[in-house]
Amino acid sequence: MTARGAAQLSCRTGQKRQRVLDADRESPRGRAQTPSPGEPCLGPPATLGPRRSIYFSGPKRHSAQLGSDFFDQPAVALARAFLGQVLVRRLDDGTELRGRIVETEAYLGPEDEAAHSRGGRQTPRNRGMFMKPGTLYVYIIYGMYFCLNVSSQGDGACVLLRALEPLGGLEIMRQLRSTLRKGTTGRALKDRELCSGPSKLCQALAIDKSFDQRDLAEDRAVWLERSPPGPSEPAVVAAARVGIGHAGEWAQKPLRFYLRGSPWVSVVDRAAEQNA
DNA sequence: CGTATGATGGCCT
DNA sequence: GGCCATCATACGA
Numbered sequence: 001m002t003a004r005g006a007a008q009l010s011c012r013t014g015q016k017r018q019r020v021l022d023a024d025r026e027s028p029r030g031r032a033q034t035p036s037p038g039e040p041c042l043g044p045p046a047t048l049g050p051r052r053s054i055y056f057s058g059p060k061r062h063s064a065q066l067g068s069d070f071f072d073q074p075a076v077a078l079a080r081a082f083l084g085q086v087l088v089r090r091l092d093d094g095t096e097l098r099g100r101i102v103e104t105e106a107y108l109g110p111e112d113e114a115a116h117s118r119g120g121r122q123t124p125r126n127r128g129m130f131m132k133p134g135t136l137y138v139y140i141i142y143g144m145y146f147c148l149n150v151s152s153q154g155d156g157a158c159v160l161l162r163a164l165e166p167l168g169g170l171e172i173m174r175q176l177r178s179t180l181r182k183g184t185t186g187r188a189l190k191d192r193e194l195c196s197g198p199s200k201l202c203q204a205l206a207i208d209k210s211f212d213q214r215d216l217a218e219d220r221a222v223w224l225e226r227s228p229p230g231p232s233e234p235a236v237v238a239a240a241r242v243g244i245g246h247a248g249e250w251a252q253k254p255l256r257f258y259l260r261g262s263p264w265v266s267v268v269d270r271a272a273e274q275n276a
Numbered sequence: 277c278g279t280a281t282g283a284t285g286g287c288c289t
Numbered sequence: 290g291g292c293c294a295t296c297a298t299a300c301g302a
Binding site (some may be wrong): 139140143152 | 283284285286287288
């Protein structure tokens, strides 16, 4: 019994830490595919009568949540469109964690040698890549970390979320991030260490495998909000993707995008920034 | 600041 | 059995 007493309840189980938050699995996963995205609130012929109002409590999307249309664009366009938008995670106790997306990577599908869907291979793990735009693809990497992707338009194409600028709930994020670390170093993480990497942001937002194949346009525990109009359009840097040493020529293509000058980006590519 | 290295286990061949 | 879309730490400049 050391000084770790405070975080005791969650770190006790070691690797199964994120289990604490599993309870907020509120996604209507099975329901998502039943009624098509057709907007029922535009101009219903009312042939079904007024009683249908009782169904309005159904999906229950968050008001500011970006809908399916946003995600229905090619991977590169979506990867760029993500920049500046705000990812929100609602924990089961109601706490909302927020982060502005500052870095993404596009994975183009079967022809992309660096993608899990290369050659058109579809497996139980990467099924989310082939599902409708906006579907999450969460996988485990190196046996202990998660990566969060969002399916885009295009078969087997998706966007990897690599870094956030933390906007709200930073202390909870810090707690979630340090709880998992084995070192028990006790040292407090700097703000820049919270979400500056694909697996760091998953830890900070308590996103694990249970989020795989959820719909970012409909889920109640995680969603995307359009960023408020800023003073000026931020410059976007296109650089090579990270961590794909193999994949030959595909490893060089500028399919990673990040906000120039942002201190929240995981890997800065000075050479790529020269080209502009 | 930089590079080097071990951890660690699901998934695919 | 080998590969990893990573991270934290250790150590050198």
